[in-house]
Structure formats: C-alpha cells, structure tokens
Amino acid sequence: MSVEADPRVLEGLDAWRALPAVQQPAWPDAGRLAQVTGRLASLPPLVFAGEADDLRARLAAAGRGEAFLLQGGDCAETFAEATGDRIRHKIMTILQMAVVLTYGASLPVIKMGRMAGQYAKPRSADTETRDGVTLPAFRGDIINGYDFTAQARTPDPQRLLEAYHTSAATLNLVRAFTTGGFASLQRVHEWNRGFMQNPAYSRYEEIAAEIDRAIRFMAACGADFDALRTVDFFASHEGLLLDYERPLTRIDSRTGRPYDCSGHFLWIGERTRQLDGAHVDYFSRVHNPLGIKLGPTATGDDALALMDRLNPTAEPGRITFITRMGAGRVRDLLPSLVEKVAADGRPVTWVCDPMHGNGITSASGYKTRRFSDVMDEVAGFFEVHRALGTVPGGLHIELTGDDVTEVLGGSEEIDEEGLARRYETLVDPRLNHQQSLEMAFQVVELLRQH
Ligand SMILES: O=C[C@H](O)[C@H](O)COP(=O)(O)O
Numbered sequence: 341m342s343v344e345a346d347p348r349v350l351e352g353l354d355a356w357r358a359l360p361a362v363q364q365p366a367w368p369d370a371g372r373l374a375q376v377t378g379r380l381a382s383l384p385p386l387v388f389a390g391e392a393d394d395l396r397a398r399l400a401a402a403g404r405g406e407a408f409l410l411q412g413g414d415c416a417e418t419f420a421e422a423t424g425d426r427i428r429h430k431i432m433t434i435l436q437m438a439v440v441l442t443y444g445a446s447l448p449v450i451k452m453g454r455m456a457g458q459y460a461k462p463r464s465a466d467t468e469t470r471d472g473v474t475l476p477a478f479r480g481d482i483i484n485g486y487d488f489t490a491q492a493r494t495p496d497p498q499r500l501l502e503a504y505h506t507s508a509a510t511l512n513l514v515r516a517f518t519t520g521g522f523a524s525l526q527r528v529h530e531w532n533r534g535f536m537q538n539p540a541y542s543r544y545e546e547i548a549a550e551i552d553r554a555i556r557f558m559a560a561c562g563a564d565f566d567a568l569r570t571v572d573f574f575a576s577h578e579g580l581l582l583d584y585e586r587p588l589t590r591i592d593s594r595t596g597r598p599y600d601c602s603g604h605f606l607w608i609g610e611r612t613r614q615l616d617g618a619h620v621d622y623f624s625r626v627h628n629p630l631g632i633k634l635g636p637t638a639t640g641d642d643a644l645a646l647m648d649r650l651n652p653t654a655e656p657g658r659i660t661f662i663t664r665m666g667a668g669r670v671r672d673l674l675p676s677l678v679e680k681v682a683a684d685g686r687p688v689t690w691v692c693d694p695m696h697g698n699g700i701t702s703a704s705g706y707k708t709r710r711f712s713d714v715m716d717e718v719a720g721f722f723e724v725h726r727a728l729g730t731v732p733g734g735l736h737i738e739l740t741g742d743d744v745t746e747v748l749g750g751s752e753e754i755d756e757e758g759l760a761r762r763y764e765t766l767v768d769p770r771l772n773h774q775q776s777l778e779m780a781f782q783v784v785e786l787l788r789q790h
C-alpha cells in the first residue's frame with residue numbers, strides 16, 4: 341500500500357518560489373519552461389528513495405569513523421562527454437582510488453560520483469565579455485551552451501530534458517559497470533598494478549606491494565571474490581538549478597515523504613547556502629542526505645543555523661559538511677568551525693573539498709590549481725580533526741579519468757607550459773587519472789602518519 345503525502349508537505353515544496361534564489365538563469369520563455377518542467381515531472385525518477393536512505397546510513401557511519409566517503413567527478417559534466425569511454429574511465433579512477441583508500445583506512449569506502457547530473461554551475465559573474473562583446477556567462481550544459489555566441493549563451497529550457505536523458509544514460513552505464521563484473525576487486529587491483537608500472541610512482545611501491553599481499557592473502561583464505569564483483573555507487577550533484585530539482589522531486593510511496601530523485605545526494609553550494617534563501621528552504625523539505633559546502637567565511641554559528649534548518653531532528657547521515665578553506669587557511673579556520681559543531685553534539689559528517697579553495701590563474705591565463713596545495717589542504721583537514729578528536733569522514737574531489745593537463749604538479753610534473761597540452765574543462769580544473777591515484781596513495785601515507 342502506498343502512503344500519500346500530506347497536502348501541506350506538497351504545498352511546501354513550492355515555498356522556495358517566493359524566496360530569493362541566487363545563481364538561477366533568466367529563462368527567456370516562461371511558457372516553454374513550464375512545458376519542459378511539466379514533462380520532467382512526468383518522467384520516471386532517476387534514483388529510488390530507498391537507495392538514498394541506504395546512503396544516509398552509510399554517511400552516518402562515515403561521520404562516526406566507521407566508513408570513508410570518496411566523492412569525485414567532473415567540475416561540470418557536459419553532454420558531449422557523456423560517452424562510454426569517458427564514463428568508464430571516471431568509474432575506473434574512482435574505483436581504483438577506493439581500493440587504495442579502503443586498504444589505507446581499513447574502512448569501507450562509500451563510492452560516489454559527481455556524476456549523472458552535475459550539469460549546472462554557479463558563476464562569479466553573470467556575464468562574460470570578450471573583445472568588447474558581453475554575453476551571459478556559461479552556467480553549465482543544463483542551462484546554456486559554452487560557445488561564445490548570443491544563441492548558445494541564451495538559456496534554453498530544452499536543455500533540462502537533455503540533462504535528464506543524459507543523466508539517465510550515464511546512470512544506466514554506471515549501474516552496469518558497477519554490478520556487471522567490470523568492477524570486481526581483482527580487476528581493479530590489476531588496473532592499479534598497471535599504474536604502478538610507471539617509474540614516476542616508485543614512491544608508492546611499498547603500499548602497492550602491501551595491497552597486493554593483502555589480496556593474495558584473501559585469495560589464499562578462500563575469500564569469495566564473486567561477492568566482490570559488485571560495488572554500490574551513488575550519484576550526486578550540486579542542487580543548484582531549482583527548476584530541475586523541483587520536477588524531479590517525488591513522493592516516496594513507502595513513507596509519503598518527498599525525495600529529490602535527480603540523484604542520491606545533493607549538495608548546497610558555497611554561493612547558495614543563505615539561510616533565508618530558496619535553496620536552503622527547498623532542500624529542507626526533501627529527505628535525501630545533503631551536503632553543504634562551507635568556505636572560509638563560514639562560522640560555527642552559520643553551521644549550527646544550517647543544521648537547525650536542514651536537520652532539525654538531528655538525523656545521523658542527513659548533513660555532510662564539505663569544507664573548502666584553501667591550503668593556506670584550513671589550519672586556522674577549520675578548528676573553530678569544527679569545535680562549535682562538535683560541542684553542539686548533533687551528528688554531522690565532515691568531508692574535505694581540497695579543490696575549491698585552491699584556485700589560481702597561471703601566467704598563461706589558465707584557471708588551475710597546484711597538486712601540492714590540494715594535498716596540503718587534505719593534510720590540514722586530517723591534522724585538525726585528529727587534534728580535535730573529531731572524524732575526518734571523506735574527500736570531495738574534482739577529477740576525470742582522462743589524461744588531461746589542468747592541475748599543476750604531481751609526479752608527472754605538469755608545469756605551466758604543460759597546461760596547454762590537454763586543458764579541456766569548461767569551468768574548473770580537475771585532477772587527471774594519474775593525479776587522482778597519486779592522491780589516494782598520498783592519503784594513505786597521511787593516514788599512516790596519524
Ligand atoms: O566550480 C565552482 C564554480 O562554479 C567556479 O569556480 C566558478 O568559476 P568562476 O569564478 O569562473 O565563475
């Protein structure tokens with residue numbers, strides 16, 4: 341029997357429309373938008389509420405130090421790059437990192453993609469000017485096109501449907517890869533052995549050899565590798581574009597509660613976490629586990645007020661605070677924030693995003709980050725939590741499975757000139773496949789130091 345939603349709950353789902361909603365596009369044709377959102381509301385949900393509940397329980401475990409979250413994927417997914425190869429490479433990268441981290445942390449790793457919906461981007465400026473011509477900024481494939489023409493940059497509601505269908509196709513392949521044998525532990529281990537053949541990574545040989553021995557030990561003990569052929573993989577994106585999130589919100593027939601079924605986990609960005617804003621209101625009304633980005637201006641009181649609004653019943657796993665302070669500031673700014681939340685006592689999961697506080701522009705004009713800064717913020721995050729006796733619960737990374745050159749450094753030493761070789765991101769720079777694996781090995785080193 342299915343449980344009906346309380347009519348007041350349904351009405352509340354549109355309360356955000358009366359509130360300030362930042363970072364939303366100016367749609368030129370309200371009639372067309374209404375047609376598209378009506379169509380979206382009639383399409384099947386992309387995920388099932390029960391999966392979101394399962395994830396919430398796992399995130400609660402990460403908050404207690406009984407699991408570790410690895411959340412990674414593109415800064416901005418694009419329709420053009422939703423190809424079999426690109427998706428496979430990304431999944432491989434996340435699974436390879438997860439095996440290394442599982443060994444290093446001796447904890448189950450929750451695998452989550454910034455995937456199958458990461459199509460909307462908040463921007464610093466509403467417009468972009470080139471050679472005296474000013475057009476709307478690119479806000480992600482779900483809103484407008486990247487080409488610098490008036491036509492491409494005009495927000496087009498049709499893109500919401502394309503985002504839905506591309507997310508569905510991506511999720512379909514992700515589910516196939518992660519349940520069909522492709523992700524088996526032994527296979528992933530073989531890929532990692534391939535990575536270690538590069539002499540640039542000889543520093544990690546000892547850890548790699550230990551993992552190898554552990555797997556051989558498991559085999560000798562008769563471990564059921566068939567049971568390790570499948571992994572659970574969750575989809576997440578920034579809950580930014582409310583005209584997409586609202587029509588994909590569905591009432592869970594088991595409980596009568598609304599879930600945003602565009603992904604398992606949605607996060608509220610640094611630019612949209614205003615307490616009286618549309619995003620906080622909207623996400624307070626759906627029952628998915630939620631992330632909240634906290635940047636350098638966030639105070640302990642801000643964090644507590646966000647918890648009051650978004651998790652009044654103190655449900656474990658509901659709130660993941662994703663801190664992104666910057667390498668130079670994490671050791672100064674994070675302690676007071678964490679202390680205040682810890683003193684409050686309500687459960688939260690702390691995750692480090694070492695990407696968004698470490699952006700720089702290269703002399704040649706590329707938006708980039710230094711691998712060393714990224715790793716330094718991760719180190720600072722672990723140090724702060726260890727010092728306070730709180731739990732570092734995971735990592736949130738912008739990465740790709742391809743061999744791009746967008747972040748400076750790493751053992752392959754991408755330098756300023758090297759950036760031009762394969763700089764493909766449309767917004768922010770991502771770790772490439774090698775840098776991502778290197779990060780996983782370095783995190784194991786950090787875990788050992790603690
Ligand atoms: O991914 C994060 C933001 O969308 C991005 O950093 C904004 O970039 P901008 O400052 O170029 O607009």
Ligand SMILES: C=C(OP(=O)(O)O)C(=O)O
Pocket residue numbers: 415462578608609610611633664696
């Ligand atoms: C925009 C993002 O981050 P933040 O909100 O932390 O700036 C992001 O993760 O894509």
